Amino acid sequence: MSAIIVDPCHFTRLALSTTLLDMGLEARDILTIKTLSALRDNIGMMMPHAVFINDCCFSRNPAQFRQIIKNYPDTQFVILIDYEQANYREFVPLRRNIVILSKSARSQTLYPLLRQCLPTAPTPDNVEEIDLTPLLLSRSESQVLDMWMAGQPTPVISRQLNIQQKTVSLYKGNIRRKVGCLNNQVIHHVARLAGQLTSGIQVTGR
Template identity: 25%
Template structure:
């Protein structure tokens, strides 16, 4: 079973891409798609979930980072995995920085779906000789991902509890589990930049 990790800031791109992947039937074998809109969580997914292929639009996260070097831990974590870069914009400085890392393919986000399917298929078949586990489990549960997203958006425990129709103490438990799974030292870890987390 192949595991595809999609990293994109845009909710509509993530859900549309996931639906397209699941309906095409263009790819070999079965696969699981996980989509994320968080760079720290993406890095942890790469290290622990060990995806077969990573597809990412890093330009969408430009407003979240102070320096391009903050992307290095994410890109270094994916050195041995085909990394397909879908660019939603062209920023010369960022493109230059990303060229230092092994990228399987760099494409503009408005590429035709046929061409994109070919690139993904090539990346997947290049990994076919690697022994891939038959069972793929996501790092965080869907509920934990919802809690993390609201937490990073600054929602209080009560607001998260109310929105998800759960108890406030349950939110605390979810946050503790998220920190443990993502190896976060403190309750402030999700709000630190990637560089601050590494130090």
């Protein structure tokens, strides 16, 4: 059981590695680095079960990181985002092996997530499992999100999609609930990451 932590912040690397040590990982099985290039150089040799990476580490070259994810489908990639001012403390599964996680995540979120990323690592007995089913939007919700991200106001979205404004508001509410956040900036950031690292947020057939 091994993990790589990629973050320019010393305190984040220290806190996360300490948590992993507390969960039973050996120090030799935890690699802490600062850059995407260092991840590229080490992931093939280490073949980690999980990679924790700050999204700022691949912001200039998301295509390179997307290729790394594609090359290592059995590794769990946890994307760390920092939205403490928005009081965002949750997580969003994008794919089976890609999860977006707030750096301010609560312990009741963090420990179950780590346990499912590193299933043989011991965790406290009172830790409950969390649902890592990838985020799914309906086709209508996806259309609303695209226009919402483009800066279109509700009346314009309503007119272009030929639906009532209250229906647009309903879809926005559904998106907020599924992402687990009321802050528009966080929602747009999650959608942007989904587009950079995958083909986008998955859409149901209806």
